[in-house]
Amino acid sequence: MYIDNIISFNNIEVNVTGIEKKRIIGNIKIDGRDFKLIFTYNDEINVNENIAGLILTMPVINFTYFSRKLTLNYPVSENDRDLINKFMKINAHEVFINKIINRRYDFIKEEYLPEEKDINEYNASGITELVCNKNFDDNYNNIVDKQKVMIMSSSGKESLLAYGIFNEINSNDKNYSFYFEESGSHWLTAKTAYDYYNKNFNNVKKVWSNADRFYHETLKYIKIIKMENIDIRSDDYPITVFIFPVYIFLLIPLLLKYNIGNIIMGDELDDPREMNDFHGLKYYYGIFDQTYDFNEMISEYFKNKKIGSYVYSVVYPVTGYMEEKILMDRYHSLYLNQRSCHSCHEKDNRIYPCGKCSKCLGILLFIDANNGNPQEILYNSDDVRLLKKRVKNSRLRLDPDEINYTEMKLKFIDGNYRDYDHVDGIHIMPYENEPFSVIPDNFRNEVYEIFNKYSNGIYKLKNSEWVKLD
Numbered sequence: 001m002y003i004d005n006i007i008s009f010n011n012i013e014v015n016v017t018g019i020e021k022k023r024i025i026g027n028i029k030i031d032g033r034d035f036k037l038i039f040t041y042n043d044e045i046n047v048n049e050n051i052a053g054l055i056l057t058m059p060v061i062n063f064t065y066f067s068r069k070l071t072l073n074y075p076v077s078e079n080d081r082d083l084i085n086k087f088m089k090i091n092a093h094e095v096f097i098n099k100i101i102n103r104r105y106d107f108i109k110e111e112y113l114p115e116e117k118d119i120n121e122y123n124a125s126g127i128t129e130l131v132c133n134k135n136f137d138d139n140y141n142n143i144v145d146k147q148k149v150m151i152m153s154s155s156g157k158e159s160l161l162a163y164g165i166f167n168e169i170n171s172n173d174k175n176y177s178f179y180f181e182e183s184g185s186h187w188l189t190a191k192t193a194y195d196y197y198n199k200n201f202n203n204v205k206k207v208w209s210n211a212d213r214f215y216h217e218t219l220k221y222i223k224i225i226k227m228e229n230i231d232i233r234s235d236d237y238p239i240t241v242f243i244f245p246v247y248i249f250l251l252i253p254l255l256l257k258y259n260i261g262n263i264i265m266g267d268e269l270d271d272p273r274e275m276n277d278f279h280g281l282k283y284y285y286g287i288f289d290q291t292y293d294f295n296e297m298i299s300e301y302f303k304n305k306k307i308g309s310y311v312y313s314v315v316y317p318v319t320g321y322m323e324e325k326i327l328m329d330r331y332h333s334l335y336l337n338q339r340s341c342h343s344c345h346e347k348d349n350r351i352y353p354c355g356k357c358s359k360c361l362g363i364l365l366f367i368d369a370n371n372g373n374p375q376e377i378l379y380n381s382d383d384v385r386l387l388k389k390r391v392k393n394s395r396l397r398l399d400p401d402e403i404n405y406t407e408m409k410l411k412f413i414d415g416n417y418r419d420y421d422h423v424d425g426i427h428i429m430p431y432e433n434e435p436f437s438v439i440p441d442n443f444r445n446e447v448y449e450i451f452n453k454y455s456n457g458i459y460k461l462k463n464s465e466w467v468k469l470d
Contacts, residue, residue: 011031013030013071014073039209068127093125144261150251151166152266157324158266161334169443182212183208193338225239265312270290321402322424335376402420406423
């Protein structure tokens with residue numbers, strides 16, 4: 001079978017080797033090769049071996065599809081085992097379909113590309129066995145404060161907008177922000193907002209890690225990878241798709257320390273009409289950890305583990321176009337710190353977006369279509385002048401209606417952008433009966449009022465079309 005041919009490891013072992021006041025240290029052993037994985041907080045923490053081990057396990061999930069076994073050498077509960085098994089299966093589907101078959105870049109050796117007959121549930125789900133050597137009883141009994149929120153933060157429009165909203169509707173001392181600093185250049189993307197938050201807000205939390213080095217090193221031993229291509233400049237990882245679970249589990253020590261009841265993700269609208277199965281196989285286009293399903297799964301897990309925090313997004317029913325409009329108009333001081341770019345660079349102590357990657361092109365479209373000034377967030381005149389040409393030659397990672405709406409509005413392509421008016425509206429998702437029902441009662445009305453002020457209406461799917469409601 002195909003999966004047997006691409007297996008690269010017999011066993012990946014996760015070991016907790018150190019728990020300090022501000023640091024968690026682990027040893028990841030892959031067929032005798034050792035990697036020291038480190039997570040360092042800017043806050044003192046108090047964690048046990050169960051939480052430390054789970055944190056160390058999350059980066060490893062990215063590579064379990066290529067291993068016969070995942071062995072956890074720390075205490076785990078039945079709840080933990082169930083979630084990790086689900087994660088491994090979902091990750092396997094995402095890697096098989098999104099990274100190997102529907103790949104965006106040339107990272108996979110041709111001889112390991114699956115044939116039509118190989119596209120089935122067995123190969124998609126993988127064969128990894130979870131081995132757990134110690135048992136644990138979940139007994140955290142955390143009593144959360146439902147007014148406290150932890151906002152997953154970066155210099156992206158989603159997190160900046162979410163932070164602006166909660167700073168407006170919630171007591172400032174109840175708002176926390178969380179940043180993740182990788183040892184590589186990815187930190188440049190988040191650093192502008194982090195520095196601004198540190199100067200202007202309280203409760204700014206950060207964790208440094210060498211996880212990105214672990215990702216890069218592990219790729220060397222996956223036999224299907226073209227090693228000569230893994231360092232090409234791209235807006236995608238060769239294999240890695242499980243990013244946010246790392247961040248979420250890093251929060252657990254802080255959730256327990258501060259009794260935080262809400263975790264705010266930055267998941268904007270993904271048109272459900274575009275999220276179809278592949279050959280009958282369920283997958284999430286590489287963004288499972290930015291979906292409602294992920295948020296619900298983690299919320300249920302926290303409930304069962306007696307941690308109690310609820311995970312959701314406030315921007316899930318609106319498009320990036322609308323987010324940018326509100327951020328520019330209502331929270332302009334936060335907007336000035338936006339760096340939505342895959343390849344930021346530093347010059348004269350300021351961090352600049354590249355203006356050319358797919359992320360930048362989408363942001364430039366949104367700003368331009370909303371009559372904003374991209375140069376306020378350090379895009380240059382060439383980025384503005386060449387936008388139409390660059391968009392034409394690029395594969396934007398936006399829903400088709402959002403692309404059509406913005407390009408038609410800017411007259412980049414022919415057509416009436418009003419045909420896609422729902423892009424500027426609030427969407428009732430298939431799992432909802434009313435707008436913003438995912439958001440808890442104590443915040444829902446105020447969040448709705450903010451978005452409704454900028455929206456052209458409420459939309460619901462009827463016969464696969466977004467229809468405006470009276």
